[in-house]
Amino acid sequence: MKQVETLKKLANWKKRSGPVVFVVMDGVAYGKRKEGDAVANAVMETFAELSSTCPLVKLKAHGEAVGLPSDEDMGNSEVGHNAFGAGRIFAQGAKLVNKSLQEGSMFSGNTWQEAIKTQGVLHFIGLLSDGGVHSNIKHLEAMVKQAKIDGVKVVRIHALLDGRDVPATSALEYFEPFEALLAELNADGTFDAKIASGGGRMYITMDRYNADWPMVERGWHTHVLGEGRQFSSSVEAIKTLRAETSALDQDLPPFVIAKDGKAIGTVQDGDSVILFNYRGDRALEITSAFESGNDFPHFDRIRVPKVFYAGMMEYDGDLHVPKHYLVTPPAIDRTLAEFLCALKLKQYSISETQKFGHITYFFNGNKSGKFDENLETYVEIKGDNVPFEQRPAMKCAEITDAVLEAINSKEYDFIKINYPNGDMVGHTGSYQAAVASLEAMDLNIGRLKKAIEAVGGILVVSADHGNADEMYEFKKDGTVAMENGKPKAKTSHSLNPVPFIIFDPTYQGEYDLKLKEGLGISHVAATLINLLGYEAPSDYDTSIITLK
Ligand SMILES: O=C(O)[C@H](O)COP(=O)(O)O
Ligand SMILES: [Mn+2]
């Protein structure tokens, strides 16, 4: 790999005595309506003070500004952190898969051709919605149709309920038409495609960052071994399990579709398996359960079928996982971390388990490795495996304790932090917990601010996309949607703009205090490089500050 160039020092920059600390308030944006806006309604004294006294601008964090197909697409952590870390916009997974399907290259490629050779069953595993963050049901539909055209006889789909990137209880809007499509494709008797198993995405299969391997184990038992509560159809399963548990879709218990007491879609030797999710974080663990040999410490798989396994994308560009994939991911290069390493600047990255990979792997362009072991420190504060509304602080105090130590050690030039609060608690749909979570985070940003003041560093506060700023669903007429006498919870991200604030207590007048308007979060990296005293790479999206 070609080494990046060494950036030039800014001629008129007075080096600060402390580090530049970049805070990503995950899932915190400016809402459009006060009702259900936990960000606007929480008591956040530090955020209010920074907002009224520091340079501040709103940045775009969704749609085309982060490489998604259209401005209808909400932002998410992968594309947001990619944009922060790469300083440029890359066409993202969602867009690349669309293109590969439109141009037909997915189906002419080796991976698809190999997958359809199976004499057994072609399985698809993935998230059945049009949330567009991890997957898109349209991609699955196109692949199932193509499988029929290509002469595959038996297809089994292992479908996860979303309710996290789409409305909280919307699963039947996807499962019912999808079952109808399968029935249509099966009607001429030459093709047999069925949903074989499923469950809520936060209950089985889609764990991330080694937070909760038993989730993946439950998924393995459901999809591969065909063990679990049996139903005759996915729609019957969803209706029954909802009535019994009142769970939101993301938390629905697993189900297995069976006929005469026998699961219809266990995974067997000689089958092909395609994971149709394109985003990596929640795809890596189930992938490793399929691809690992005997050396698999996470749970007893009981039976490991010999299959041809492929992912929609390459999920880890460093470790080349999985071995086979349908679409080549964006080639994100020349990231901020790489430039800072070339300058020999010491960097510290920290978050709680759920967002640890966001501030490292996503920030570094979906690479799990470091550029330089000696210059980069990664710290993970272990999260609790509980519903997050029960521990809304999301370890923000522990994260801050560690950062204060790092600041006071005077070892680091650049520190980046992800506070998971607004996002992880935002996804639970609990408004009260989201407010509590944001207030805890704000207290801790207050602690950071004091430390920065004491050492003469710079604090930059921003966010990767919205979430906690919209905790209620709204009706078309603009009023709050109600359910059982209460506001209906919204669990997904928002499309709202995010804050960008610079707190620079030893400002030396090197830049205008008025920030540039109308930009997106891909402009943050160049700004951070300037605030460290260097010229940004010429191919980066321009800095948000105007240097004097
Ligand atoms: O994976 C998730 O939790 C959601 O689909 C998206 O949330 P994130 O992009 O903030 O991780
Ligand atoms: Mn996020």
Ligand SMILES: [Mn+2]
């Ligand atoms: Mn999120």
